[in-house]
Amino acid sequence: MSTNLFRYEQFGWDYERLNPIGERELSWYRRFAAEVGGPILELACGTGRLLTKIAEAGYQIDGVDLATTMLKLAERRIELLPPEIRSRIQLFNRDMTNLETGSTYNLIILADNSFRELQNRTSQRSCLKSVVACLSQYGKILITVRRFELTSYKDGKMSVPWSNPTRHPISGLMVRRKVEFHLSEDRTSESIVYFYKTVDANNQEIIEECQFQRPVMETSDYQSLFDAVGLTAEIYIDYSNKPDDGLDPVICFVCSRKV
Numbered sequence: 628m629s630t631n632l633f634r635y636e637q638f639g640w641d642y643e644r645l646n647p648i649g650e651r652e653l654s655w656y657r658r659f660a661a662e663v664g665g666p667i668l669e670l671a672c673g674t675g676r677l678l679t680k681i682a683e684a685g686y687q688i689d690g691v692d693l694a695t696t697m698l699k700l701a702e703r704r705i706e707l708l709p710p711e712i713r714s715r716i717q718l719f720n721r722d723m724t725n726l727e728t729g730s731t732y733n734l735i736i737l738a739d740n741s742f743r744e745l746q747n748r749t750s751q752r753s754c755l756k757s758v759v760a761c762l763s764q765y766g767k768i769l770i771t772v773r774r775f776e777l778t779s780y781k782d783g784k785m786s787v788p789w790s791n792p793t794r795h796p797i798s799g800l801m802v803r804r805k806v807e808f809h810l811s812e813d814r815t816s817e818s819i820v821y822f823y824k825t826v827d828a829n830n831q832e833i834i835e836e837c838q839f840q841r842p843v844m845e846t847s848d849y850q851s852l853f854d855a856v857g858l859t860a861e862i863y864i865d866y867s868n869k870p871d872d873g874l875d876p877v878i879c880f881v882c883s884r885k886v
Contacts (some may be wrong), residue, residue, distance in 0.1 A: 675701030
């Protein structure tokens with residue numbers, strides 16, 4: 628199991644606490660859903676936080692994720708929906724570099740830095756080729772990422788201190804989290820370590836850690852990948868129609884087939 632996958636299998640329950648979804652973000656995805664219609668595919672759908680909202684808006688949507696823990700959390704969320712909404716959703720345990728859902732989609736979504744879970748250019752190209760293969764002729768691909776900020780690193784390091792205690796949704800135990808980031812010497816990748824401190828039933832502290840890698844990517848790196856697989860991309864910021872200013876932390880790529 629890759630270290631990135633282990634992160635989501637072991638600590639996927641914490642994802643939504645780290646990455647809450649806002650109404651601005653939801654509205655942006657819904658706008659494109661209304662523009663191109665369904666069916667829709669979300670890659671790395673995780674706990675279903677976005678997928679279920681799109682289904683609630685009336686669209687047929689499939690979700691793909693490689694982490695079984697994340698899919699189980701998504702299933703629990705879907706079970707709470709009315710039957711007519713549940714009927715619009717399918718989940719697949721798949722690798723997004725080799726999709727096999729048997730469908731063609733008008734809108735494909737890779738939200739919230741999911742693309743950077745792919746650790747090298749080979750897997751990134753494979754993912755995009757796989758996506759293009761199941762994209763309808765006039766469909767769109769939405770990829771949103773967080774801008775890499777070199778200035779955030781001091782001496783190649785950055786950290787997030789221990790969080791306030793939160794309750795584990797399954798065990799019921801109280802858990803705290805901290806994160807450390809380390810930039811590689813050649814500045815092409817970053818190593819990230821999550822630490823989880825749990826207080827067990829005997830009031831003993833248990834610390835688990837998960838280290839994984841992800842590539843450092845500039846806007847030009849994404850554009851080169853899109854070009855290589857026959858895509859053209861419009862670039863916006865902050866889930867809006869504002870063009871890229873090179874500063875905003877959220878970059879939104881709206882991709883379509885080259886004419």
